[in-house]
Amino acid sequence: MKDFNGKVAFITGGASGAGFGQAKVFSEAGCKIVIADIRQDHLDEAKAYFKDKKAQVHFIKLDITDRKAYTKAADEVEKVFGGPPQILFNTAGVNAFGPAEASTFEDYDFVMGVCLGGVVNGMVTFVPRMIKSGRPGYIATVASMGGLMGASRCAPYSAAKAAVINLMESYYQALKPYNIGVSCLCPGGIKTNIGESSYTRPKNLANTGYNTNEKTIEFMAHHYSFGIDPVELAQIFKKGIENEVLFVIPFSEPDKFMKGVMERMVNYTTPEGMKRQEELNKKMMEERKKNPNPMMEGADEAGWGQAREGLTWVKDGRPKGVFN
Secondary structure: OOOOOOOEEEEEOOOOHHHHHHHHHHHHOOOEEEEEEOOHHHHHHHHHHHOOOOOOEEEEEOOOOOHHHHHHHHHHHHHHHOOOOOEEEEOOOOOOOOOHHHOOHHHHHHHHHHHOHHHHHHHHHHHHHHHHHOOOEEEEEEOOHHHHOOOOOOHHHHHHHHHHHHHHHHHHHHHHHHOEEEEEEOOOOEOOOHHHHHHHOOHHHOOOOEOOOHHHHHHHHHHHOOOEOHHHHHHHHHHHHHOOOOEEOOOOOHHHHHHHHHHHHHHOOOHHHHHHHHHHHHHHHHHHHHOOOHHHOOHHHHOOOOEOOOOOOOOOOOOOOOOO
16 A cells, blocks of 8 residues: 555554554544554643644544454444545554563453453454445554563463464455455564553453552653654554554564565474574573663662562572563
């Protein structure tokens, strides 16, 4: 897809972070924007930004885990713009950090419910409508570099994003006959407020095995401040969509990066490879200890990535100042 002028773009999590960056970039490219977001304060901020802009923007407060609400949002889009969106951005996400062995059912239900379930809800809600419209379309979904590898301190997130990556490849194959393209963005850190995910965590899913408090939230604001700017990321994503690349890796040498990911997977398939990978892991950890990442400054003091108090079976064998 190279021509965005006049196309309706529906963006989940569109009022802040990566989604807001997409709203800015694609509105400037000529899209009519629908910003869907769960936080009213962010919707208000986005409205203020677009107030004096020459862009057509519609706002919907939406919990993407609520399927009935999603259907109503889709109906609203058709009422306002005369049809379904030509571009669906599955961008909204949450995260929670702590040892995998400390995870509760609720940790999985919360993180995977948004990061995977929200994408599923978007696809099941909009794809049939997009196909029935008979117009060319595009699915643009944000996964994560975390979905390309396991991470012992954010297992639900990594699992959800891995599933999203797989899901997008399936839809990439399925939607070709309908002239609907698919791209999946796999970024690293982004300058977003995803560290505030606990603010929108439902009360019925409050039970967590992770240490989460104002100190950890404050640390995450510091951590993500080193990430890529959302507008810059959206511009990279736009180029990937224009080139119809399935996996958009926002690094200078994406093929080299992915070869490293695949090499790790290959190593894990044989005893000899396991030994090679363990050596590589050790070297990487030693390098991290020698050259501390400024993103991780204050992590241990904040208790970030640790289990909540009272979980006596959890051992923290992580080297200080190192996130793994």
